[in-house]
Amino acid sequence: xxxxxxxxxCSDAVRQLWxxxxxxIAPEDQEKVEHHLSFCRRCCGExxxxxxxxxxxxxxxxxxxxxxxxxxxxxxxxxx
Numbered sequence: 001x002x003x004x005x006x007x008x009x010c011s012d013a014v015r016q017l018w019x020x021x022x023x024x025i026a027p028e029d030q031e032k033v034e035h036h037l038s039f040c041r042r043c044c045g046e047x048x049x050x051x052x053x054x055x056x057x058x059x060x061x062x063x064x065x066x067x068x069x070x071x072x073x074x075x076x077x078x079x080x
Contacts, residue, residue, distance in 0.1 A: 002079075006032070007036060007039075008032045008033070008036050009034065010040060010043055012036075012040060013032075013033050013036040013037065013040065013043045013046075014043060014046050016029060016033050017033070017043075017046060017050050018050060020033045020034075020047075021047075021050060021051065021054060036066075037076060045056070049069075049072060051077075053069065053073070054067060056069065
């Protein structure tokens with residue numbers, strides 16, 4: 001049998017999402033975030049949202065952030 005990855009809480013997974021997307025965290029942390037994402041629908045939504053924001057920022061577009069993305073970002077900041 002392979003080793004078992006301990007589950008991490010949502011707060012840890014979300015805090016590491018950007019580094020996870022950049023693949024700039026330690027392999028064991030990468031594995032922990034992937035394990036968490038394998039069962040947590042809420043954090044999977046956060047991951048998709050982070051990917052959307054990154055894609056928008058990377059596009060270098062001078063357009064406004066789409067309304068639905070802006071509203072979600074405002075809710076996220078309020079929760080902090």
